[in-house]
Amino acid sequence: MITIGQLARYAGVSIETIRVYHDKGLLPEPDRDASGYRRYGAKDAIELIKIRTLAAPVSRWPVSGI
Numbered sequence: 001m002i003t004i005g006q007l008a009r010y011a012g013v014s015i016e017t018i019r020v021y022h023d024k025g026l027l028p029e030p031d032r033d034a035s036g037y038r039r040y041g042a043k044d045a046i047e048l049i050k051i052r053t054l055a056a057p058v059s060r061w062p063v064s065g066i
Contacts, residue, residue, distance in 0.1 A: 001039040011048045018048065026051050
């Protein structure tokens with residue numbers, strides 16, 4: 001299991017981008033450890049890379065109606 005920072009570096013995105021993906025429902029919330037930190041596995045990394053590869057940049061998403 002890896003942290004959000006490690007996942008961000010691995011996938012080439014920012015931590016904030018991962019949080020936006022959670023907020024938008026694109027990436028499910030991961031399990032948390034005893035301290036409350038998010039912990040990600042290989043499945044999460046694969047999903048994040050899919051989203052990053054297939055999606056338009058967040059800055060280009062329409063915000064009206066969301």
